[in-house]
Amino acid sequence: MAGKEPLVITGKDEMRRWSRSARAKGKTIGLVPTMGYLHEGHLSLIQESHNHADLTVVSIYVNPGQFSPNEDLSTYPSDFLGDVEKLKSVPGGVDVVFHPRNLYEYGQNDGMKQGENGLKRKEGKVVSCLENSGAGHETWIRVERLEKGLCGKSRPVFFRGVATIVTKLFNIVEPDVAVFGKKDYQQWKIIERMVRDLDFGIRVIGGDLVRDPDGLAKSSRNVHLSPEERVKALSISKSLFNAKLAAETGKVNCKELRDSVIRAIHEAGGKVDYAEIVDQESLETLEEIKRPVVFCVAALFGNIRLLDNMEINV
Secondary structure (H helix, E strand, C coil): CCCCCCEEECCHHHHHHHHHHHHHCCCCEEEEEECCCCCHHHHHHHHHHHCCCCEEEEEECCCHHHCCCCCCHHHCCCCHHHHHHHHHCCCCCCCEEECCCCCCCCCCCCCCEECHHHCEEECCEEECHHHCCCCCCCCCCCCCCCCCCCHHHHCCCHHHHHHHHHHHHHHHHCCCEEEEEHHHHHHHHHHHHHHHHCCCCCEEEEECCCECCCCCECCHHHHHCCHHHHHHHHHHHHHHHHHHHHHHCCCCEHHHHHHHHHHHHHHCCCEEEEEEEEECCCCCECCECCCCEEEEEEEEECCEEEEEEEEECC
C-alpha cells in the first residue's frame, strides 16, 4: 500500500530553503545519501534516520566525481520512479527526495551535453567531471591516510570524489544527522573522520550491513550478476562467516584467516581485489587479532566488483 508521498527537490537553493525553514521550526533533519537504485539496505538506513531525527531527506545522485576516466559510470543502474515508490513503502516515510541534476555544473559551457542523471556526454560517451579540462569543478576533499588502503589502492580518486560530494550535500541539505551503510566500511570511516576534522556539526551514524536470505550483501550492483555468478559470489560471505567463527574460537593469525577467504573465493571462480583484516578505527592492517577488527573484502565475479565485510570483536 502506498504511503507518504515525499517532496522531490532538484535545486540547491530550494533544498537549503526547505532545510532552514524546518530547522527554524525546531525540527532536526537526517540525511541518507544514495546513488539510487534502492534496495532493502538503503531502506534500513532511512529507518535508522527516523531514530535520530524528526525529518528525513534522501539524496539520489550518481556522483561522477568518484569515477575515474576508465570507469564507465553510464552502466550504474538507475530507476528514479521505482526508487520513489520504494521510499513510499518505508514506515514513517521520507520527507524529501533531493534529486539534483548535476552538482558539478556551475553554468559554464564546456562543450559537453547533459545526459541522464546529469552526467556529461562527450562524443557519445559518458565521462566523469574529472575529465572536464575547463572552468569546471577543481576543489577536492582528501582524507589522506584513511583513503589509501583497501578500495583506495585500486581506485585512487574514488574517496576524494566521495568526500567532496558528501561535503557538498552537507552544505546544501544542512542535516543534523547523516546515515551511511557499513557495507562501504571504509567510506563510513572516512566520512566520520572528515566530519571530525572539518568540524561539521553533524552526527554520522553507521547502519548495519543488510544481507539477502542467502547471505549475499545487498548491493545495487547485484542486479548485474548472472544466476551462476550470484551463486559463486556467495563464497565471499560464507568464507567471511567461517573466518569470524575461527577467530572467535582462538584462531587469530590474520594471514591464515586471509588465506582461507582468498582461497575460497578463488575456488569459486572469483578474483580478489583485496582481503584485509584491519583495525575498526584506524583501518590499519594487522598481523594478529587482539582488538576489534573488520575483515574487508572486494572481489570480482565476471565484471562485477562486490564489497563485503565482517566485524570481529574478540
